Amino acid sequence: MKTAMKYQWMMMIRSKWLISFGVLFTILAAILVGSSGNESFSGFARSTAALLNLSLLLIPLVTLLTGSLFLSGEKEDGRLALLLTYPISTRALIGGLYIGSFLSLLTVISFGYGGASIVLFLIGGGWSSFFFLSFFLTVLLAGIFLAISMFIGLYTSNRLQAIGVSLLIWAFFVLFYEFFIVGILSMVPKGWVLPLFALSIIMNPVELVRVWTITAMKSGTIFGPQLYEWTKWAESMNGQFVFFGVACIWMVIPLIFANFLIKRGNRDA
Amino acid sequence: MIRFFVVLAMIYFGLFVSHEAYAKTYEIMPNESLQQAIDRANDGDTLFMKKGIYKGAIHLDKSLHLVGEKGVIIDGEKKGNVVTITASNVTIENVTIRGSGGKEAGILLQNASQVVVRNNRIEDVHYGVYVEKGEQTRLIDNHISGRNVHFSKRGNGIHLFRTTKSEVNGNTITNVQDGIYLDWAKKTTITKNHITSSRYAIHFMYADGGEVTENDLTENITGLMVMATKNINIIKNTIEKQLDYRGYGVLIYDSDAIVVSDNELFYNSTALSLQNARNCVIQGNLISANHTAVHSLYENKGTTISENAFLGNVTETKIQGAPLHFDNGIKGNYWDTYRFYDLNGDGIGDSPHKIRSLYNRLLRQWPSVQFYFQSPALALLETTESFFTQAPALGEDRFPLVSSPYVRQTEEKRSWGLFAFGSILLTFSLWMFQYGRRMR
Amino acid sequence: MRKTFLFICILLMLTACQREQAYEPEExxxxxxxxxxxxxxxxxxNYATEAxxxxxxxxxxxxxxxxxxFMKQEDKENIAKLYVRDIETGEWIELEKAFFAYDRDYWTPMNYGVVSFASEENAKKYIEKEGKGQLWTYDQLLQHKWGFEQ
Structure with missing residues (x-):
């Protein structure tokens, strides 16, 4: 497991691509937060909304692409087959690859948030606990999408396919999902609105992290009075735990599937 | 001539005597009955209350001056109104009034004019001060707080019912239903009050005429609720953190000629909502960091919004009624999201600021879209749309200002917490990079 | 494909059930x-009403x-049920079945001066307690010219 982890970490952190993303993220975050006024709150404001949206848009995209590309590349170049000959279980292999990639992503996200914070400090911004919350949830989001990307990487047969599937999944989760839900909502009776919203949050990690961040900031009032009871619950300790639980499930399930894929592939080979 | 002097002398003598005869000061101890002392006194007398608790409600039906030493408490023992005033020219000062009945007031004024209520502490009451009719009531520097129950079960801090020329000045009001409620009140002046933790800080109902200046309205459901009212000037107030589900900084409903100028509307759910606001002037306000800056419903005839500064609002407008006028024909507003230049240098942007929002349109069709307020997909789509489409505008600022008319004093608050957070993360990531590169 | 079809069928059935359900007042x-x-x-x-x-x-x-x-603005066809409450007990009653008392000096949230009751008895009791006002049935209420009492 350790070998696989180290291997993956080493490969990814040396990728220029990932480093350029880190720099890009830093610049964008600094511009967004710096230009949206100097008010700093622990609640929902333009700067927090902008930073949150930046994370929600970019992190899934980059994570999906890097994760799936590395794996499908390994597969295409036959290095995965080599790794599989090592005397380790597939579970350990998957775990190692996951942790290795996760560490590299964590490094890049830390770099982005750290850099943006320093820039913001230099132009005289104030501290808000939102930064920490946002950092934590962004890392979590990366963790979830990394798991999904590993599944994609193993499922697809080459790099091109991996890019295509990754982009499709990203667009669905980030861009189209909300319109899809709103479309369904407009067709079902009013009594279904609440359960459907609840389901829609569980079914999409991007939504999960968005709603989680807002409720953790206790700014759930922006969801409107229709969701009053639900928001109260979501802002409570129980609600936050459930969010965490769902996030963990989102990380574990794709990995289990990935493991299953490798095992099947092994047997076929 | 002599007759004139005689008359003058008589008047002088009369005044002198009347002072001697009537204007007495009595000292009262807590073991005495306050009501009996009031009954004994005559118009114009002063009752000076010594420190201690006075039990039982009192009724002032004479023009008395009631003053407390520090630490004077009048306890109504939860029965009826604690202090009832039915005479004009009464002054009540420096006392703590507490324990009204279930639906009654700390101080009730009935048909009494020129009454002064100053520097009192009114607590554990349903209504703080309930003024029924009467002219020129002056309520100054009082502290009013209601009971710790849900706001639907509380009374109002100051309730003015059919009063004329009342003055409400420098009061601190917390934890009540509505801080100041003007029910058919005319020509009221409301200045420098501080109202928090209530439903509506100031609530107008069928009121006519008056000034609301330099009040601080924080963390209520709604700051100013103006309903079926006319001719009110709302100037230089600070209205912030109305963050409830239905939280509004200022809501003007079915009203005429309301002037809202030079206020600071900061960090509210919705800063300003216009719903059938006719001939109102919204001018020179700083509207910043709100979730929604301006909301409108129905038609707002003759209302202009100009020379305001819109800074850092999450969304600037939510227009659900007829298009709004965002300029007065000469000047518009400063929008920090305005993206055009002022090449001729006249201080006004070269292209109108058009307000159109996909989110607004979606929301009108499907109210549940509120759940996706500022979600990444919608935010992205809105930005793209603002660049390209020619969708009909929901309002237009023909003369957008290119510099803010409002200079907000920003204290330099460079935060070392931010520096620490940033450097820890940066060091961590750089170390990880190094480690990863050196690894074999 | 068959599964999707089945799902839609269930959805439609549930929707139908929802539609038939009585329109109960919300708290x-x-x-x-x-x-x-x-x-x-x-x-x-207790003075709240629901459409x-x-x-x-x-x-x-x-x-x-x-x-x-609201009833003036909304198409009658769209309205399923109208509810008022007995202002003393808080019990929900359909508008047509309620009893009303009116006096221009009654306190109501918007000063319309009309209050509602579940029974004639309750309404009479209220009028007696207040010492003023008149008892109305639903038909008499419809004749009323609404306005804020000044």
């Missing part, structure tokens, strides 16, 4: 409920007068 939550007509938050819960539309939308009002204002 008032003073934290968030506001009168749909006058925009005031509903604090006097339930055929699509299941519940509109809440703080005063019976506001509901009548």
């Amino acid at each position: 008032i939550n003073p934290d968030i409920d506001v009168c749909m007509i006058c925009n005031m938050s509903i604090t006097a819960e 339930i539309l055929k699509d299941g939308t519940v509109h809440k009002f703080d005063d019976i007068g506001c509901m009548f204002e």
Whole structure:
């Protein structure tokens, strides 16, 4: 497991691509937060909304692409087959690859948030606990999408396919999902609105992290009075735990599937 | 001539005597009955209350001056109104009034004019001060707080019912239903009050005429609720953190000629909502960091919004009624999201600021879209749309200002917490990079 | 494909059930409920009224007068049920079956001066207690010219 982890970490952190993303993220975050006024709150404001949206848009995209590309590349170049000959279980292999990639992503996200914070400090911004919350949830989001990307990487047969599937999944989760839900909502009776919203949050990690961040900031009032009871619950300790639980499930399930894929592939080979 | 002097002398003598005869000061101890002392006194007398608790409600039906030493408490023992005033020219000062009945007031004024209520502490009451009719009531520097129950079960801090020329000045009001409620009140002046933790800080109902200046309205459901009212000037107030589900900084409903100028509307759910606001002037306000800056419903005839500064609002407008006028024909507003230049240098942007929002349109069709307020997909789509489409505008600022008319004093608050957070993360990531590169 | 079809069928059936269901009044939550007509938050819960539309939308009002204002605007066809409460007991009653008392000096949230009761007896008791006002049936209420009493 350790070998696989180290291997993956080493490969990814040396990728220029990932480093350029880190720099890009830093610049964008600094511009967004710096230009949206100097008010700093622990609640929902333009700067927090902008930073949150930046994370929600970019992190899934980059994570999906890097994760799936590395794996499908390994597969295409036959290095995965080599790794599989090592005397380790597939579970350990998957775990190692996951942790290795996760560490590299964590490094890049830390770099982005750290850099943006320093820039913001230099132009005289104030501290808000939102930064920490946002950092934590962004890392979590990366963790979830990394798991999904590993599944994609193993499922697809080459790099091109991996890019295509990754982009499709990203667009669905980030861009189209909300319109899809709103479309369904407009067709079902009013009594279904609440359960459907609840389901829609569980079914999409991007939504999960968005709603989680807002409720953790206790700014759930922006969801409107229709969701009053639900928001109260979501802002409570129980609600936050459930969010965490769902996030963990989102990380574990794709990995289990990935493991299953490798095992099947092994047997076929 | 002599007759004139005689008359003058008589008047002088009369005044002198009347002072001697009537204007007495009595000292009262807590073991005495306050009501009996009031009954004994005559118009114009002063009752000076010594420190201690006075039990039982009192009724002032004479023009008395009631003053407390520090630490004077009048306890109504939860029965009826604690202090009832039915005479004009009464002054009540420096006392703590507490324990009204279930639906009654700390101080009730009935048909009494020129009454002064100053520097009192009114607590554990349903209504703080309930003024029924009467002219020129002056309520100054009082502290009013209601009971710790849900706001639907509380009374109002100051309730003015059919009063004329009342003055409400420098009061601190917390934890009540509505801080100041003007029910058919005319020509009221409301200045420098501080109202928090209530439903509506100031609530107008069928009121006519008056000034609301330099009040601080924080963390209520709604700051100013103006309903079926006319001719009110709302100037230089600070209205912030109305963050409830239905939280509004200022809501003007079915009203005429309301002037809202030079206020600071900061960090509210919705800063300003216009719903059938006719001939109102919204001018020179700083509207910043709100979730929604301006909301409108129905038609707002003759209302202009100009020379305001819109800074850092999450969304600037939510227009659900007829298009709004965002300029007065000469000047518009400063929008920090305005993206055009002022090449001729006249201080006004070269292209109108058009307000159109996909989110607004979606929301009108499907109210549940509120759940996706500022979600990444919608935010992205809105930005793209603002660049390209020619969708009909929901309002237009023909003369957008290119510099803010409002200079907000920003204290330099460079935060070392931010520096620490940033450097820890940066060091961590750089170390990880190094480690990863050196690894074999 | 068959699964999708089945799912849609179930969905439709459930929707049908939902439609047939009686239009029950919703509880008032003073934290968030506001009168749909006058925009005031509903604090006097027993004076609240509700109009339930055929699509299941519940509109809440703080005063019976506001509901009548709403009835003027809304197409009669869309309205499924109208509810008022007995202002003493808080019991929900259908508008047509309620009894009313009116006096211009009665306190109501918007000062329309009309209050509602579950029974004639309750209404009479209220009129007696207040020492003024007149008893109305639903038909008499319809004759009433609504307006804020000044």
